[in-house]
Amino acid sequence: MSDILDGVTTFVRVVETGSFALAAERLNLTRSAVGKVIVRLEKRLGVRLLNRTTRSQSLTEDGQAYYDRCVRALAELEAAEADLDSGRREPRGRLRVSVPQAFGHHCVAPVLLGLARRHPQLRIDISITDRFVDVVEEGYDLVVRVGPLADSVSLAARKLGMQYASIGAAPAYLARHGTPRNVDDLRGHAVIAYLRAGTAQPWDVVDVDGQIRRAQVQPQLGFDDMQGIVDAALAGFGLAWLPSWLLSRYEKTGALVTVMENCFRPAQEVHLVWPKSRYLPLKTRCAIDALVAEIPAMIGAPAADAPRVRNT
Template sequence: MDIVLAMRVFARVVEANSFTRAAETLDMPRARVTVTVQALEARLKTRLLQRTTRTLNLTTDGAAYYERCLRVLADIDDIESSFLGKQRTPRGRLRVDMPGALGRLVVMPALGEFHERYPEIDLMLGLGDKPLDLVQEGIDCVVRIGTLQDSSLVARRVGIYEAVTVASPAYLQKAGTPQTLAELANHRTVNYYWSRTGRVMPLTFEVDGEVVEVKMRGALAVNDAEAYLRSALSGFGIVQGARFMALPYLQSGALIEILSPWKPPPLPISAVYPHNRHLSATVSAFIDWIAELLRHSPLFASTPELDARCRPTSAAGPDAEPIDLDGDEAEPIA
């Protein structure tokens, strides 16, 4: 049997969730699609799909095989393109995951330009901050904020994240405005905690080139960046939020920056992808695009001063070091 054709047919059945729709998009008789998948299952000696009269579901083996198929087919397309010796428009499905606030407020408003530039890329954009296994879950690329640990993944820095320490005028009028870090002991915060571990994130400040962590008391804890900032707007206490999210409120006066002589250290924004396989044209196109998007925004662009203060992309050093999304430091903060 033509194993590559069988893989393409199987992948299309999964994506269409229907033998009939897959046959239509492949311009093949439905019977041939069915026979091809059955022959593939016989060759592999395992069931890939559970079929009933109403539903079509992947088995555990089927899900694993499907993700491997996508990678193999993408590599075949890349090899063919390179040997044909011609520039080929990136095409195919691209699955990306990134922090919700960054995706909703920065990336999604610009996606029209991305699709104009790459009309043949079908983008699946996940918004969240949970730790992910890129290989097992079939994710091509994730965007993450912060220093990351070593593993079999590669990170490319695409921007710089800046935080700002803020509180509402109502809170400051009631509790007073702290003038030193020591005075934070007399104030309250809204704690941000990691969903997976429940670990609370301390406030961080740069003092004489060193990073100082300050743990504060607070009656409220959240695990969402937008809820975190909203709680400060509601007067619950002092928070350190993303500058790109806080900027409209700083401009309107709904939030006030405090302790500006001791700013939070800037953090790298990284595009992360598997280290052990060829970087596909679709992934490369997306990484180049988001790097360009952030580079042209003054809220994310790198400067010599920010570069000197920015924490490293990975715990081991340079931007291209392999990193790990499973460690605590790998969890995004926006």
């Protein structure tokens, strides 16, 4: 008797992604392999599940009915595995995590390395990128987001803390060009910009009076990688907005100093995000607990005299 579940997961993924090619990518298969699975499934069931053309695909009436039941069946299997998982004390299996570059290197990776050391049956795959990933579509178990979260019915989230940012520069640069004291002083200074989708992000500053002001600056250099910004600042190329927790590491050695200490960038929330599910796998729960326990102390808090943002 053939395996009744043979091809079911592939079929569901094809429907969910709307594409054989995308389903193949998510399942780490070739497109032709996915096509053969669907053909075998249709042959075994004796019905056509999908109407296929060179450009599109759609469910047949039988396909829609079968898909609905497959989704419910897979949900029950997921629940059964979660029940078994909850009885274990040792997390195991593959955990896929995506984190921003600097935050990932300096904060998240050390925590997850410790988790891997404590749980050798847990395989952790970490993608370190500033690219905005689709948690569900790309199959991630856990993602770190810095900044506001969009509303989503498919995702759950837990706040890790607030990320504050300050302006830093190398002492040699300040010796050559002077130290700015307020937002107006930034005009004419060389700055190093953070690029998002190829566009330099504006320098919005919470001034000493609590007002958010946009500094009139012209970047000489731009990076889409925070560590690249740090390296340029260390080389004396100009002023750089850096997360306060990252800047403080270089201040301790004297390589960088904070300027305009009473001015800050508006703080950003940091969240853990994962696919919403009735049952949270033990491997994901252990990673969340470890990050919640350690990350807040790493990113710290702003100086006591940080200005409060005033609504205008």
